Amino acid sequence: MVLFATHFLSFLFLFPIAIRRLVCSVSLYLESPAQFSSKTWYFSEPKWKNWDFYTLLVALPIASFSHIYLFLAISGLPTYRFSFLAQSLLIFLFWALLILIILKESLDLYVVPESFVFILGGIAFLAEYFMNGRGILGLGGVAYELLGGLALVCAACCLYLSIWPSAFFADFLLSSGLVLKAVWVLQLGLSLYTDAFSVKGCEKMTIMQGNNREVDVKCDLEEDKLRGMALTNLLFIVHTTLVLISSFVLFGLLHRIGNTRSREDSGPLLSNIGSSEGIVMNPLPIFELE
Template sequence: MASLLFHILASIFLFSYGIYHLLLSIKSHFKSPSPPPSKPYHPFPSSSSSHFLKHLPLYLILSSILLSILYHSILSSISDPLAPVHRISSLQSVASLLLFLLLCLSLLISSSSSPLLPLLPSDLIFCLASIAFAVQSFVSFSSSSLNSSILQSKCDSVSSKISAASGVLCFALALDPRLFVADIALAGSLCLQGLWVLQTGLSLYADGFIPDGCHRLLDVVRGIEGSTKCDLEESQLRAMAILDLVFVFHVVFVAVIVLVVYAVMARAAGVRRVGSYEALPTSLVPAMAVVGSNHVQMKALTNTQA
């Protein structure tokens, strides 16, 4: 029950923060006349001058990282002879989370105008985030290759690919912070990771969502490596195909969310487009009328002289 609860909480946070980053990135894009540089972190929009309220998202990120470190530390302390590699995998997860913790603390200290650390540039933050996602991807890939459960190995493998995509997007933003598409895709990857964390928890620890032919082992501690297995090869192939199908649904769902949010924000910002042409500003209409009038007068004068 604790493992399923942890995956649900982690999913809610990742998905919520992805939506938050998506909204503020699109809002910043429409407010600026020129493409603004992407921000690795958007302060909470509030009229209050409170430092805590302004940087509330950072504090929430910090709390979630600490909770994840505590969860994996507890898992690493569990000894089970039927799951020999789970302790190493849990320690690897703790080590990768320490990178995100260090990045979050650096952002928090630098944003508080502390003399201990100057304000970090966006490209450096994106570069560090890219390294953290790369390490997280490597840890998930290592866990998938060592896991004795085909079902759990598949979940870790997909998570590794999502983290790798997030790392590539962060690296692209480190090279050019004005890549709006990469910023939006990064927010979408966070939402997708949140949905997949939830799917992993349901597929491994919720009896109603475990694929047919797979089951939890009663003699293995729930939540560690190998606690959910598929006995027959046909069941394994079917379970993997189901997870692939569900992953495609998650990708489509995130794409729809991004398109809907973009359309709503564009409408709220007053953006209107007809085909490949944009509506001219109203301030240019009188000037064009004057130019057109002068053109007609010059043409009439030329005909008269002729």
């Protein structure tokens, strides 16, 4: 139950952040496609609207120290003990990345270019790829391997944006990948750590210390194991398809809203007022981004 709660909390933190990044990225691109430049974090004005960023600044160190406590509290040398230490270091790496971002934005540290922050983000995602789900076998190994693949995609997008920050498709893929990561983390918690969504013929995940390896989901028959792997891959394909379709639908909605507002602002009366008083109309005034 604790492991499911961990996955659920990760979903609650990551999903709204990923959705907000996707909306801000698309809005900024539609406002001026030729001048689009990706950012590691899209800040809004006033500053209190960035509650998700400040929540992460507080939550990530707490989560990191919690994993260190679990590492120290477990006696002996079970194979899963050091995974808590690895997760703690990984969380701390992402927290250090947030610290660098807030220092760059608050103190105007132009000596730290945006490309350098993207490179550090790519390194953090690469570290997640190498640390994620190591030692877990069976159905859990398949599910965590797919999650690691998403981290690898996010790392590639960050490294690409560090070279070509104007590449909107890379930013769009990064934001959609973060949304998919959040959804898949929740699916992992439901499939591996609960009885209600477990695969038929397989028991929920238990950690054992036999032969220096971890056993996650135990299936009575080989057919049940193969069916569970096929179902896991199918669920991932379904999640990927739904997230991509939702992302393109969101793009279309924001584009339509922008065109509607642009037509309203370019009416005869408003155009006369704007020309006489020097008012500049924003075609997509949804977010005020720095």
